[in-house]
Structure formats: C-alpha cells, structure tokens
Amino acid sequence: MFKHVLIPTDGSELATQAVDKGIALAAGMGAEVTVVIVTEPFRILSADSMQVESTRGSYDADAARQAERILQAARDKAAAAGVPARTHHKWHDSPSEAIIDTALAEGCDLIAMASHGRRGMAALVMGSQATKILTHSKIPVLVYR
Numbered sequence: 628m629f630k631h632v633l634i635p636t637d638g639s640e641l642a643t644q645a646v647d648k649g650i651a652l653a654a655g656m657g658a659e660v661t662v663v664i665v666t667e668p669f670r671i672l673s674a675d676s677m678q679v680e681s682t683r684g685s686y687d688a689d690a691a692r693q694a695e696r697i698l699q700a701a702r703d704k705a706a707a708a709g710v711p712a713r714t715h716h717k718w719h720d721s722p723s724e725a726i727i728d729t730a731l732a733e734g735c736d737l738i739a740m741a742s743h744g745r746r747g748m749a750a751l752v753m754g755s756q757a758t759k760i761l762t763h764s765k766i767p768v769l770v771y772r
Contacts, residue, residue, distance in 0.1 A: 629653075633735035633766075634662045635726045635756075638697040645741035645771040646701050650708050652739060652769075659711040661733045662701040665722040666690045691716065723759035730766050739769040 634649035636642040646662060653660045669683045698714040705712035713733070719725035730738050742757040761768050 629656055629737040629767075630658050631733065631735045631737070632658050632660045633726070633730040633733060633738045634660055634701070635722075635738070635740045635760075636662060636664055636697060636701065638664065638693065639741070639743070641741040641743060641771075643700075645739060647704065648771050649739035649769075650701075650705050650710050650712075653705075653710045654708045658737075659713075660705055661713045661715065661729065661735060662698060662705075663715045663717060663726060663729045664694045664697055665717045665719050665725040666694060667720060667722065668718055721759075723756045723763065726756070726760055727764050727766075730764070735766060737767050737769060738764060740771065742770045742772050 632649055632653045634646050636646050650660060652658075669686045694716040698716060702712050702714055715729060717725045717729060726738065726740075738760060740757055740760065743755065757770050761770070
C-alpha cells in the first residue's frame with residue numbers, strides 16, 4: 628500500500644519504539660523509510676537544558692553528534708530488517724514544519740511517528756508535534772502511542 632514511510636524521531640524511548648514499528652511496517656509492505664531528526668537552533672534564552680549549559684558552538688556540535696548516533700541506530704535497524712533507508716538531520720525552529728517539508732521533499736506517502744502524549748499544562752505550553760503534523764499534513768499520519 629505505502630511505498631515510502633517517513634519516521635521522525637527525537638531519540639526518546641517512545642520515538643525509538645516508533646522507529647522500530649515504522650521499520651517493521653515498511654518491511655511488511657516492501658516500502659523504504661526515511662528517518663529524520665529535527666534540532667531546534669541554539670537560543671540564548673531557552674528551557675532546553677542542553678542549550679542552557681552550552682555555547683552555540685558546543686550546542687551545535689553536541690546536537691549533531693547526538694543526531695548522528697540516533698540516525699545511525701535507525702540505519703542499522705533498517706539494514707537488519709532489509710529495508711532501504713535514508714536519514715536526515717534538519718535544523719529548524721518548527722520541528723513539525725520540518726517533518727512535513729521533509730516528507731514532501733522525499734516523496735513519502737506516510738508519516739509514522741510517536742505521540743508523546745503531553746497532557747494538561749505541558750500540552751498547552753509546549754504543544755504536540757504530533758498534533759501539529761496531524762493538523763497540517765496532507766500525507767497520511769500513523770501515530771504510535
């Protein structure tokens with residue numbers, strides 16, 4: 628049915644489970660995957676502990692290393708499942724926009740992602756990337772919980 632699945636990840640436990648499930652889904656359909664991680668650019672004022680503790684240069688280098696580690700793990704899992712895989716590390720102020728843009732640019736016909744299930748005040752303040760993608764994507768979205 629689907630031929631190219633985009634799997635966004637942030638390296639969290641839930642997102643890693645979605646990577647595993649997305650790769651298994653792609654393997655079952657004979658599809659390929661593109662895995663993307665989006666890093667928000669460095670900001671002087673931030674609630675992100677990695678940014679608070681870093682200079683711009685060290686933040687960028689640390690984020691790039693972390694992203695490559697996460698993406699390499701996804702490439703390894705896809706290879707083990709016999710699924711063709713591409714990976715991308717994007718820098719963007721809006722992860723949901725970057726994810727949708729990547730799906731369109733790569734010709735993906737499904738986005739398979741985790742929902743972090745934020746509730747209450749956390750959902751109000753931080754929002755949900757999954758909700759934003761569900762709201763704005765013209766490509767079908769499969770959300771793992």
